[in-house]
Amino acid sequence: MKIIVLSHEKLADYIVECAEYFLGKTGDVVSIGLSLGDNPDDYEEMLTCMLAEIDEQVLFICDIKSGTPYNTACKLSFANSDIRVLYGMNLAMIIECLSNRNEMDVNELVHHIIKIMPKSFGTFEL
Amino acid sequence: MKLLETRIDDRLVHGQIVTTWIQATRADTIVVADDNAANDSFQQTILKMATPEGIKLIIKSLSDAATMFKADQSNMGALLIVRSASDARTLLESGIRVDKITLGNITNKKSNLKRKMILKYVFASQEDADNLMAISKMGVKLVAQTVPGEKSYDIMELMKKAGFYN
Numbered sequence: 425m426k427i428i429v430l431s432h433e434k435l436a437d438y439i440v441e442c443a444e445y446f447l448g449k450t451g452d453v454v455s456i457g458l459s460l461g462d463n464p465d466d467y468e469e470m471l472t473c474m475l476a477e478i479d480e481q482v483l484f485i486c487d488i489k490s491g492t493p494y495n496t497a498c499k500l501s502f503a504n505s506d507i508r509v510l511y512g513m514n515l516a517m518i519i520e521c522l523s524n525r526n527e528m529d530v531n532e533l534v535h536h537i538i539k540i541m542p543k544s545f546g547t548f549e550l
Numbered sequence: 551m552k553l554l555e556t557r558i559d560d561r562l563v564h565g566q567i568v569t570t571w572i573q574a575t576r577a578d579t580i581v582v583a584d585d586n587a588a589n590d591s592f593q594q595t596i597l598k599m600a601t602p603e604g605i606k607l608i609i610k611s612l613s614d615a616a617t618m619f620k621a622d623q624s625n626m627g628a629l630l631i632v633r634s635a636s637d638a639r640t641l642l643e644s645g646i647r648v649d650k651i652t653l654g655n656i657t658n659k660k661s662n663l664k665r666k667m668i669l670k671y672v673f674a675s676q677e678d679a680d681n682l683m684a685i686s687k688m689g690v691k692l693v694a695q696t697v698p699g700e701k702s703y704d705i706m707e708l709m710k711k712a713g714f715y716n
Contacts, residue, residue, distance in 0.1 A: 432565075460671045460696070463657040464561050490600040491565040499596050 425481040425525045425533070428474070429455040429518065430493035443518040450522050458493050468496050475500060475507070481530040485521060486511040508534045516544035551579070551622040553646075556630045558638050559654035562587065563600045563607070563631065566697055572605060574698035577629040579606040583615035583641060584633050612637055616644035635674075635681035642688055650691040653705060668708045669694055679714040682706070 429436040436455035444450060454474075458467055475482065484497035489511045501507040508530045510517065517537060524533055554575040559567065562582055572580070580601055587593045588611040601607040606626075610618060615630075630648075632638050638651055658665040658673045665673035672694050674682070682705060686692055692705035709715060 460655075461657055461667070461673070463659045464655075466660050488565055490563070490568050490602075492561050495564060495596045495600055498599060499592060502592060502595075 425483055425530050426478050427453045427483050427485065427521055427525055428471075428497075429453065429485045429513065430497055431455075431457055431487035431513070432491060432493065433457050433459055435487050439513065439515060439518055442515055443522055446519055447522055453522060456493075458491075464492055464496070467492065468499065471496060471500055481506040482508075483521060483525070483530050483533060484509045485513045485518060487513055506530065510534060510537060512541075514544055517541060520544075551581075551619060551624055551626045551628050553619070553630050553648050554627045556632075556638070556648045556651045557654045558633070558635055558651060558656060559631055560633050560657055561655050562633060563597045565600075567629070567631065568600060568602050568605075570697040571629055572602070575627065575629055577605070577627045579608060579626050579628040581615060581618075581628050581630045582607070582609045582632075583612050583630060583637065584609070585611045585637075586633075588614065612640050613644070616641055616646055619646050635678045635685065639681045639684050642685060642690065648690060650693065651685065652702075653692065653694045666712060668705075668712050669703065671696060672705075672708075674709060674712070674714065676714070679709055682709060683715065 429440055434457050436457050440453055440455040486494040486497055486509060488494065494511050497509045501509050520537060520540065521533060524536065528536060554577045555571055562584065563580060582597060587597060587609050594609055597609060598607055632641065634656065653672050655671045656673055656678065664675040668674050682692060686706050693702045694705055695702040
C-alpha cells in the first residue's frame with residue numbers, strides 16, 4: 425500500500441520525518457504540502473498524475489477535515505475503492521499506519537486506525 | 551438574505567472558511583456562486599462535506615444566485631463565495647449590492663502563468679485588474695485578508711503598486 429500524507433504547508437513533511445525517527449526510514453511514504461499561493465487545480469492534477477503511476481492500494485492521511493488537501497483526496501477516492509482517506513493525523517496515527525501497511529489491506533488498516541485512535545489523545549491524571 | 555461577507559477564493563469552501571469566517575460573521579448559510587460547481591455533482595459532494603453541521607450550503611450558478619438574492623427577503627445571514635474577480639463582477643453587474651469584498655485566494659495555474667504575485671495568496675492578471683477596477687468603481691471596497699484578525703490590505707493600493715493601473 426502506498427501511504428501519502430497530505431497537509432497544509434510543511435506539516436506532512438515534518439510529521440513523516442518524526443515518524444521515521446521512531447521507525448527508521450521507510451522509503452515508500454510520500455509527504456506533500458499545500459502552500460498559500462498554490463493553485464488547487466494544479467494540486468489536484470499533481471495528485472491525479474501521482475495516482476496514475478501507482479498500482480497498489482493508496483491511503484491518504486490528511487491533516488484536517490475540510491481543508492483543501494482532504495477535499496482533494498476525497499474527490500480522488502470517489503471512484504476507487506482501493507483509495508481510502510483518513511483525516512485528523514497525529515504522530516501516533518502516522519506511526520501506526522506505517523507499522524501496519526504491509527500486514528493489512530487499506531480497508532482493514534482504516535478500520536483499525538478508527539478503532540484505536542481515541543487512545544492516541546488524552547490527558548494525564550493521577 | 552443578508553450578505554454578511556463576500557469572498558473571492560479559488561479554493562471555495564475549505565478549512566479557513568469554515569473555522570474562521572463563519573464564526574466571525576455568525577453566518578448560518580454559505581452560498582457558493584459558481585457555474586462549474588452548480589453543474590458538477592462531485593464538486594457539490596465535496597463542498598457539502600466541507601460544510602459544518604448546522605450551516606446551510608447553497609450552490610448556484612452565477613445567474614441563479616443573482617436571482618435568488620434579489621428574491622430572498624429573509625434575515626438569513628450568508629457568507630458568499632465566488633471563485634474569481636470576474637465572477638464577482640458578473641454578480642455585481644446583475645444588481646447584487648455589497649459594501650466590501652475580501653480576497654481570499656487567487657492563484658496561478660501552471661498551464662496559464664499570466665498572473666503576477668501581489669501577495670502570497672493573491673496573484674493578478676491584467677484581466678483580474680480590469681475586473682477589480684470595475685468592482686471598485688461600483689463603490690465596493692476590496693481588501694485582502696486570509697482570516698479575520700490577520701492583517702488586511704487594500705487591494706487597489708497593492709494593484710497600483712504592482713503597476714497595473716499606469
